[in-house]
Amino acid sequence: MSKNRIFIPLLIVLFAFIPRYIYLTQIESSDPSFYHLLAGTDARTFQGWAENILQGKIEGNDKLLYTSFLSLIYRWAGNDLYAVRLIQIILGSLIPLLLYFTGKLLYRESVGLVAAGLASFYAPFVFYEGTILIASFQVFLMALLLFALSLAVKRLRPLYWLAAGLVMGLMSIDRGNILLFIPFFLLGIPAVFKGTGKKLWQGVTFFFLGIAIVQAGLFSLHFSLTGTGKVKTNPLGVHLYRGNAYGASGQYGRLSALPAVPPGQSYLLATARSIRAHPGAWMKLLGRKSLFFLNRYEIPNNYSFEYSQRYYSLLRYLLHFGWIAPLGLLGMVMAARERRLRLFLLLALSYGISIIAFFVVSRYRLPFVPLLILFAAYLLTNARRFLQEARVSRKVIYFFLIIGLFWISNRNLHLSYPNAPYNWGSAYLQAGNFQKAIPHFEEAIRIYPGYAKAYDALGNSYLRLGEIDKAIVAYERAVSLESGKASFHNNLGTGYFEKGRWEEAIREYEKALELRPDYDKPYYNLGNLYRRLGREKEAREMFRKAKGLKD
Structure with a gap:
């Protein structure tokens, strides 16, 4: 028994590490921005903030946890982006292990094993662990939070509740939307726990104490380094307006593309007025955002999972959201009867709402996936029992529900983003590989013929290759557009x-x-x-x- 207790976790970590390391070797050999991050991207911004932290500067940094993590690696290994990515894939290899322990604690070992297998070979996890972005670190923290909460629910010890609060507090430093779980948690206590005894309320108190400790530490850090306790955060009102104003797409978009907010008016008020003025359009927008949230398409910001699949075959052969989401969502429906799983249903519900309420982007959705994986594993390990116990009418409902969920998750939304090929082309241009840059800029222009920046960059590529006539044509087109x-x-x-x-x-x-x-x-x-x-x-x-x- 003791050998199995060591062997199985080691095997899980090894199986998770293998595809991640293969992907790391692939991108190191072919990604032009692997060692030289592209200017203007979030990754380059985070790198700059991490370098500032090493100098004791945190002004303007609203992603302090992840950039502090980067700065620790830089202090140890120098400004080595390979080391950052290697450590991220090591942390990523621990995510399946944490889900294994969570499933085992909450239900039984088979749930944990299936969850570990799904997480080991989930392509977007592998993809984002190779980027210098917050997403993979937030996924690791979510898996850690699930493990801590499973210990707390199972054993009701204050120390485990404190650990869960600390992890949630850490997550909230870079992504405050996780805190929407708090009201859901408080309102759901009667549905989750039998009775409300002293032990439970003591645990709840320690949970909030953990969150408060992190927030107090963050305040103290800012005060010691800046002389003020004011912590820079992403403006709530701006993001609400960006995701809900009349004319919003439901994805991340430029504020300049939306109606201008009158001088002196807050974005929160402008959002409320926009919704009140166009309630029908807003309801359609909510539906569109919900579809984006449930669909397999990984809506990009700086880096595109779909575009990278063209060049890294490994990503095409691993699991994607279109497989995990339907199983996980049906698993959530089936798990509602299980009292011990309801806390995790509330966490899933609150996190999903916190994304749809603003706008949908792949890397913001990613921390939701460990919850989907956990419930997908629950469904797969209990499917036979569910079918044996269910009446014929209920089986028919299950059938149409899973078919509908697979259709929603896998339907082609016909989305394409010119920024993805543009960034690839810009990386090749920055690296001096002008010939390879050209097809990417041409692809960006094919997707969006009015993309002036892509024409300008295409002109730069032709100019450096000495093809002056082609460069002039591209430049003239850029000027005519902008x-x-x-x-x-x-x-x-x-x-x-x-x-x-x-x-x-x-x-x-x-x-x-x-x-x-x-x-x-x-x-x-x-x-x-x-x-x-x-x-x-x-x-x-x-x-x-x-x-x-x-x-």
Whole structure:
């Protein structure tokens, strides 16, 4: 027995580690941004914040837990992105183990084993563990929270409740939506626990104490480093407006694409007024967001799971959301009769609402998946019993329910995102591999023909390959789509310069300066152009102005 108690957990971790390590070797050899994160992405922002933490600076950092985790790795291994990813896949390999123990504690070992198997080979887990993003760390914390809660529910010891509160508090540092569980938890106590004795309320008190300890520690850290206890968080009102205003897509989108909020009016009030003015549209939006939440498509922000599947075959052969979600959701329906599982149903319900209430993005949904996996395992291990005990009419209901859930989860939403190929192309462009960058920019343009940035980047790629005519065509298209962008005019001017079209180049550089007088590059470029034309006095004046802006 003692050998099994060691052997099974080790085997689970090993099986989970193998696909993750294979994927790590694949992306190291072919991802152009593996060692050099792309500027403008969240990953690069987090890297910068982690570097600031090493210098004792936390101003502007609203993802303090994950970036502190990064900074610890940087302190130990230097700014080594391979080390970060390796540690993340090690933590990811512990997620199936935590789900194994959770299932075993709550029900029986077979539930834990099935849950561990599903989590070991779940493709989005593997994908996000290879990124420098919060998602995989939040999934690990969710699995840890489930384990701590299972101990607390099973044994009702204050120490386990305290541990659960501490983990939830840690999760809330970077993603405050987890705290929506608190009212669900309080209201659901009678449905979850038999009686409300002293031992239970003592445990509940320790649970909230754990959350409070983390929040107090966060306040103290901010006070010691910034002189103020004010903690920077993502603005609730802005995100509510982004996800619920009239015209919102239900996904992450630019505020500029939505109706402007009147000066002095809060985003919360603007959201409420928008919903009141367009209740029918808002109800449709809620339905759309619910569909996004339940569908297999991993809605991207910076990195696209679907686009990466084209280049990493491993991701195509592992499990995806379309398999896990229907089983997990039906498992939740079946588990409602089990008192010991109701707390986890409340956690699933509160977390799902906290995502749909704002907007749906793959990496925000990801921490919900351990709950789905747990209930999918519960369903799979009890399916035979359910079918034997159920009446014929109930079996018919189960059949149509699972068919409907599979249809919702796997239907083609015909979504595509130009940012995914654009970011791949930008990574190749940054790495100096211009030939490989071009197909990605062309793909971004195919998805969204009005994507001015992609045309501009395509022009940059052609320019560096010496294909000046193609570069000019791309630059001209970028300018025609977004004529108010100074950098586009500057780049078009450079294309004309390389072709010897001097007057047109001067016109574009001057237009860039008209749009943005503090832009130094057009001054340098004009200086070089005037020098080429023998207009030395004008050239020196342009260089002087450029240097003044640099200084």
